[in-house]
Amino acid sequence: MKAAAFDYLQADSVGQAVALLSRHGDSAKLLAGGQSLLPALNLRLSAPALLIDIGRIASLRGIAVAGGVLRIGATVTHAELLASPEIASHAPLLTRAIAHVAHAAIRNRGTLGGSLANADPAAELPACALALGARILIDGPAGPRVVAAEDFFTGLFETVMAPDEVLVAVEIDLSPDAAWGFEELSRRSGDYAIVGLAAHRPRHGTPRLAYFAVGTSAILARHAAVALAQRGATPEGIAAAEAALADDLEPHDDPEASAAMRLHLARVLLRRVVGPWSRSA
Amino acid sequence: MTIPVRLIVNGEMVEAAVLPRTHLADFLREQLGLTGTHLGCEHGVCGACTVRLDGAIVRGCLVLAVQADGAAVQTIEGVSDSGEIADLQAEFAARNALQCGYCTPAMLLTAQDLLRRVRVPDRAAIREHLSGNYCRCTGYQSIVDAIEAVAIARSQRADAP
Numbered sequence A: 001m002k003a004a005a006f007d008y009l010q011a012d013s014v015g016q017a018v019a020l021l022s023r024h025g026d027s028a029k030l031l032a033g034g035q036s037l038l039p040a041l042n043l044r045l046s047a048p049a050l051l052i053d054i055g056r057i058a059s060l061r062g063i064a065v066a067g068g069v070l071r072i073g074a075t076v077t078h079a080e081l082l083a084s085p086e087i088a089s090h091a092p093l094l095t096r097a098i099a100h101v102a103h104a105a106i107r108n109r110g111t112l113g114g115s116l117a118n119a120d121p122a123a124e125l126p127a128c129a130l131a132l133g134a135r136i137l138i139d140g141p142a143g144p145r146v147v148a149a150e151d152f153f154t155g156l157f158e159t160v161m162a163p164d165e166v167l168v169a170v171e172i173d174l175s176p177d178a179a180w181g182f183e184e185l186s187r188r189s190g191d192y193a194i195v196g197l198a199a200h201r202p203r204h205g206t207p208r209l210a211y212f213a214v215g216t217s218a219i220l221a222r223h224a225a226v227a228l229a230q231r232g233a234t235p236e237g238i239a240a241a242e243a244a245l246a247d248d249l250e251p252h253d254d255p256e257a258s259a260a261m262r263l264h265l266a267r268v269l270l271r272r273v274v275g276p277w278s279r280s281a
Numbered sequence B: 001m002t003i004p005v006r007l008i009v010n011g012e013m014v015e016a017a018v019l020p021r022t023h024l025a026d027f028l029r030e031q032l033g034l035t036g037t038h039l040g041c042e043h044g045v046c047g048a049c050t051v052r053l054d055g056a057i058v059r060g061c062l063v064l065a066v067q068a069d070g071a072a073v074q075t076i077e078g079v080s081d082s083g084e085i086a087d088l089q090a091e092f093a094a095r096n097a098l099q100c101g102y103c104t105p106a107m108l109l110t111a112q113d114l115l116r117r118v119r120v121p122d123r124a125a126i127r128e129h130l131s132g133n134y135c136r137c138t139g140y141q142s143i144v145d146a147i148e149a150v151a152i153a154r155s156q157r158a159d160a161p
């Protein structure tokens, strides 16, 4: 189908995008890569009166490493993340995960900021942000603010961002010698996951196990992480973590998989991802 | 209300006025008459609308024509006329890698995108790169065969003294 008619404006700066959002309220939507928004418009699931294109705002672009922090601009595309040597060396979890996001032609347009703002429960990148303990930089009418990834996702396609706020960048503290892992199960390459796990364990500290496609949003399995921290990535630790997943996750039923199957698969992924850590534990 | 755009399509400067809601594939087909770019689903899943935007393959149904302002677009017509993919086209024909042909322009552009980056990809890599392009006729086997054969032939040509 074709999208309903809308107006289109290009924002030159974040300030201008915020001003336009404030002026037009709920009838306006930001357009980044368009790889989630334009399908929704073409299917007429959504019909905003105005699209504000943030794709040409220079300050939203770029990947930088400084002062022990990796900073990724909101409109950095999936393809740029996949090809970036900085990401490969400082956040290899992202490089691995991105290869599972959609297909090459979609990765050439889709952006990190768009994926996080969209908050699809089956998307890879929100879970990566949780696993990496990322900070989300937001700008709005009341000025900039920073939200931890674990406070950012609030539900099905929902985040803490107000409709007149713009996601500006993502920051990740460098974590040398971390253990990490990523696995997802999907029916076909590039499909959204049936169950997925993005995991990161800093050299000193508790692992972070972020599941996606289980329940209404990406979620940290906190009890399982504590079990692993206490007993290590040993067979006993992994067994305890697997048991704890029943307390951590609220799997849903859908035509792809029942809730019970999702919990089972979440445990399978835990073994696959954390099992190899035992060699370094 | 229309918006003026200037872009380069298959090497030629185009100036046009577009409605914001017109996506790039419709613009190419309806306003420029370049009907080699096909539309299957219009929500990003079938890949039939694949075109090159500033050298990178994209979904023509998921880019607005206004977003392509200032860009260089190449369609199947452009890469056919330049001869860039003549060997791929011949191999597709020779191996029955197309039947109805609906998916073919996008398959060719996607295959060429892979071969520009990886000299001789293995069959798994070819399938992975084509994973966003549906073919309802061939069952893919012959498409993968054709791409693999062209990759090998190109690399042998490059190695020849």
Ligand SMILES: Cc1cc2nc3c(=O)[nH]c(=O)nc-3n(C[C@H](O)[C@H](O)[C@H](O)COP(=O)(O)OP(=O)(O)OC[C@H]3O[C@@H](n4cnc5c(N)ncnc54)[C@H](O)[C@@H]3O)c2cc1C
Binding pocket: A029, A030, A031, A032, A033, A034, A035, A036, A037, A038, A039, A054, A074, A075, A100, A101, A102, A103, A106, A109, A110, A111, A112, A113, A114, A115, A117, A118, A122, A123, A124, A125, A165, A166, A167, A168, A190, A191, A192, A193, B043, B044, B045
């Ligand atoms: C066929 C298909 C398969 C896909 N498969 C996957 C998959 O397997 N995994 C996956 O994760 N994704 C998948 N995607 C989605 C893709 O990754 C999108 O690129 C991504 O979800 C959204 O990024 P975008 O830049 O395209 O956002 P847009 O579509 O431009 O925007 C999405 C939403 O976020 C808002 N938004 C965008 N940027 C900002 C910002 N900076 N600040 C505030 N709000 C903002 C928009 O207003 C809109 O509501 C798929 C898409 C398609 C079409």
Ligand code: FES
Binding pocket: B038, B039, B040, B041, B042, B043, B044, B045, B046, B047, B048, B049, B050, B059, B060, B061, B062
């Ligand atoms: S028509 Fe664009 S992906 Fe199907």
Ligand code: FES
Binding pocket: B097, B098, B099, B100, B101, B102, B103, B104, B134, B135, B136, B137, B138
């Ligand atoms: S040849 Fe008919 S869809 Fe591919």
